[in-house]
Amino acid sequence: MTARLDQIKKELHSQSYKLTPQREATVEVLLENEEDHLSAEDVYLLVKEKAPEIGLATVYRTLELLNELEIVDKINFGDGVSRYDLRKEGANHSHHHLVCIQCGSVSEIEEDLLGDVEKKIEADWTFKIKDHRLTFHGICSECQAKHETGSPLLKAAR
Amino acid sequence: MTARLDQIKKELHSQSYKLTPQREATVEVLLENEEDHLSAEDVYLLVKEKAPEIGLATVYRTLELLNELEIVDKINFGDGVSRYDLRKEGANHSHHHLVCIQCGSVSEIEEDLLGDVEKKIEADWTFKIKDHRLTFHGICSECQAKHETGSPLLKAAR
DNA sequence: GTATATGCAAACCTTTTGCACAGAG
DNA sequence: CTCTGTGCAAAAGGTTTGCATATAC
Numbered sequence: 634m635t636a637r638l639d640q641i642k643k644e645l646h647s648q649s650y651k652l653t654p655q656r657e658a659t660v661e662v663l664l665e666n667e668e669d670h671l672s673a674e675d676v677y678l679l680v681k682e683k684a685p686e687i688g689l690a691t692v693y694r695t696l697e698l699l700n701e702l703e704i705v706d707k708i709n710f711g712d713g714v715s716r717y718d719l720r721k722e723g724a725n726h727s728h729h730h731l732v733c734i735q736c737g738s739v740s741e742i743e744e745d746l747l748g749d750v751e752k753k754i755e756a757d758w759t760f761k762i763k764d765h766r767l768t769f770h771g772i773c774s775e776c777q778a779k780h781e782t783g784s785p786l787l788k789a790a791r
Numbered sequence: 792m793t794a795r796l797d798q799i800k801k802e803l804h805s806q807s808y809k810l811t812p813q814r815e816a817t818v819e820v821l822l823e824n825e826e827d828h829l830s831a832e833d834v835y836l837l838v839k840e841k842a843p844e845i846g847l848a849t850v851y852r853t854l855e856l857l858n859e860l861e862i863v864d865k866i867n868f869g870d871g872v873s874r875y876d877l878r879k880e881g882a883n884h885s886h887h888h889l890v891c892i893q894c895g896s897v898s899e900i901e902e903d904l905l906g907d908v909e910k911k912i913e914a915d916w917t918f919k920i921k922d923h924r925l926t927f928h929g930i931c932s933e934c935q936a937k938h939e940t941g942s943p944l945l946k947a948a949r
Numbered sequence: 950g951t952a953t954a955t956g957c958a959a960a961c962c963t964t965t966t967g968c969a970c971a972g973a974g
Numbered sequence: 975c976t977c978t979g980t981g982c983a984a985a986a987g988g989t990t991t992g993c994a995t996a997t998a999c
Contacts, residue, residue: 774917
């Protein structure tokens with residue numbers, strides 16, 4: 634994890650961005666919560682524990698910057714908040730998600746399932762693919778087991 | 792198109808929703824702009840031409856209703872607005888999109904490309920898929936031809 | 950006639966921005 | 975020392991909600 638942190642620091646440096654404590658704390662929070670899908674507010678609250686003086690605006694600016702550098706992906710599960718998802722080391726595209734419409738849990742799929750599909754699209758449409766977003770909505774195995782029938786709730790975090 | 796309109800009216804009726812002129816005008820607008828990806832505001836302006844007294848809140852409520860009935864899909868291309876996409880007659884899932892990061896154009900892919908992928912996921916994850924969202928971001932054929940280098944702009948409409 | 954739907958305006962939330970000050974390089 | 979980055983508060987969207995009125999059935 635420290636290796637990844639150093640790598641990100643270098644990336645910032647190499648693009649002439651300053652390495653402020655706020656940026657460092659934000660990246661740390663993202664690394665410590667890699668499995669989650671934090672909103673800006675979520676990140677803000679977590680960063681505040683390390684750097685209490687930080688402002689929400691700075692968090693937004695930092696996340697925006699990391700998104701431009703393709704260190705995080707800004708994703709949206711349709712609940713009105715943007716969420717920020719750290720890219721896997723060396724990955725050149727966003728990974729996929731399974732969103733449970735009963736309990737709101739989100740699982741990540743690392744495996745790239747779209748290789749063939751992308752080839753077909755680039756050929757059929759003369760479209761040069763740079764990235765993709767793939768999300769499946771359905772019932773997770775836990776909820777299937779529980780036979781839950783509660784109203785669909787989309788909390789999406791975690 | 793009238794056939795589709797009637798079908799939607801029946802669907803509303805069968806669920807005991809009232810058939811108001813506002814709802815009818817909203818559905819008409821969606822049908823007349825099937826190729827586009829209208830925001831609530833877009834729909835509002837177009838519906839106003841048919842029913843000038845309509846309020847924006849009613850448009851939101853109607854789109855929300857149509858989304859629940861799975862007549863439209865609420866989609867989000869990451870530009871901060873929700874867009875509403877009419878489902879194809881009989882389709883049981885959202886179709887796919889190609890978003891150009893240069894000119895902002897959005898093309899639709901009718902073909903279902905995810906059949907095999909979904910089978911694999913349902914098997915590997917015991918996840919019961921109800922719907923999906925798939926969007927590719929890249930350079931459309933026109934922009935490739937134009938060799939455009941302008942700054943990326945994401946208008947997403949149309 | 951009655952319960953649902955509408956219009957308007959205010960409220961809400963997330964995200965962005967302006968500006969004076971602070972601090973990394 | 976300079977220019978980028980930060981914090982704060984205000985502004986700016988987009989979307990939702992409360993309430994009195996209108997209307998589909």
